[in-house]
Amino acid sequence: MVSGLKGQGSKQLPYQPPRTPILDPRALLLFDIDGVIRDVGGSYRRAIVETVHHYSGWRPDPAAIDSLKGEGCWNNDWEASLELLRRRRQELPASLAGEPFALPELEALVAVFGGFYFGGDPEGDPAQWRGFIGAEPLLVEAAFFEQLEEAGIAWGFVSGAEPPSVRFVLERRLGLADPPAIAMGQAPDKPDPTGLLQLAERICRQRSGRGLGAGAPPVAYLGDTVADVQTVQRARRALPQQAFLCLAVAPPHLHAPQRQAQRQRYEAQLQEAGADRILACTTAVLAAMEELLAGG
Numbered sequence: 001m002v003s004g005l006k007g008q009g010s011k012q013l014p015y016q017p018p019r020t021p022i023l024d025p026r027a028l029l030l031f032d033i034d035g036v037i038r039d040v041g042g043s044y045r046r047a048i049v050e051t052v053h054h055y056s057g058w059r060p061d062p063a064a065i066d067s068l069k070g071e072g073c074w075n076n077d078w079e080a081s082l083e084l085l086r087r088r089r090q091e092l093p094a095s096l097a098g099e100p101f102a103l104p105e106l107e108a109l110v111a112v113f114g115g116f117y118f119g120g121d122p123e124g125d126p127a128q129w130r131g132f133i134g135a136e137p138l139l140v141e142a143a144f145f146e147q148l149e150e151a152g153i154a155w156g157f158v159s160g161a162e163p164p165s166v167r168f169v170l171e172r173r174l175g176l177a178d179p180p181a182i183a184m185g186q187a188p189d190k191p192d193p194t195g196l197l198q199l200a201e202r203i204c205r206q207r208s209g210r211g212l213g214a215g216a217p218p219v220a221y222l223g224d225t226v227a228d229v230q231t232v233q234r235a236r237r238a239l240p241q242q243a244f245l246c247l248a249v250a251p252p253h254l255h256a257p258q259r260q261a262q263r264q265r266y267e268a269q270l271q272e273a274g275a276d277r278i279l280a281c282t283t284a285v286l287a288a289m290e291e292l293l294a295g296g
């Protein structure tokens with residue numbers, strides 16, 4: 001974690017003029033955003049907790065959310081909130097009451113969730129947002145993407161977060177001009193690999209004048225959940241001639257010293273799911289890529 005960046009939730013960086021991107025990159029590196037580019041422990045994850053509490057009066061602890069995410073199929077935080085409510089309802093002893101609380105419709109839950117997360121109109125002016133999104137520490141700086149570029153690594157983002165939230169962090173917070181990105185609704189949810197493959201293909205064509213497949217630069221993806229790892233595994237099966245690298249990092253809330261045992265379990269899960277390399281932090285990806293590209 002880049003500790004100096006904590007607490008700069010509302011600070012904006014000026015737009016940078018687009019630089020000439022490198023041609024014929026040695027590799028393509030695509031990033032998940034939540035837990036990799038920004039810490040969402042106090043935003044998306046907190047919105048899950050508060051949304052579940054809104055309907056049930058119960059606040060799930062971080063371990064309950066990690067354990068759900070560890071199943072690999074709850075990448076969408078609205079669905080994850082609804083599933084936590086469903087399970088809570090089943091776990092409550094029948095003797096308590098027949099109907100402890102009613103399960104909401106997804107549409108209603110999305111509105112409650114958005115109230116916590118954006119705290120304003122997601123399609124409106126971000127300056128008016130008053131929700132948890134204003135308190136997302138960044139895990140990298142804009143200069144990090146320049147370093148990748150200088151190392152011959154082209155980059156982009158494949159995220160399950162909503163488009164306004166993705167634009168907010170990449171363009172307003174990091175100051176990246178027109179970053180190649182796929183957000184929620186622009187491709188099927190992970191672990192479906194369609195979004196990853198589409199963006200990698202697009203970048204490869206722009207930069208190398210060719211599509212993915214045998215002889216194309218390797219495509220790496222860095223994520224923080226089992227669903228992210230599975231996305232790469234499925235991309236490999238869909239396109240066996242293409243080289244893929246699956247990198248993973250535990251999310252920031254597991255990097256506290258008192259969480260070491262939990263983090264080790266979490267990392268073991270990522271490895272078991274098929275990650276090629278577990279990183280200590282997002283910025284360690286540059287050194288890891290150098291090693292992997294050198295055949296290490």
Ligand SMILES: [Mg+2]
Pocket residue numbers: 032033034035036223224225
């Ligand atoms: Mg993530």
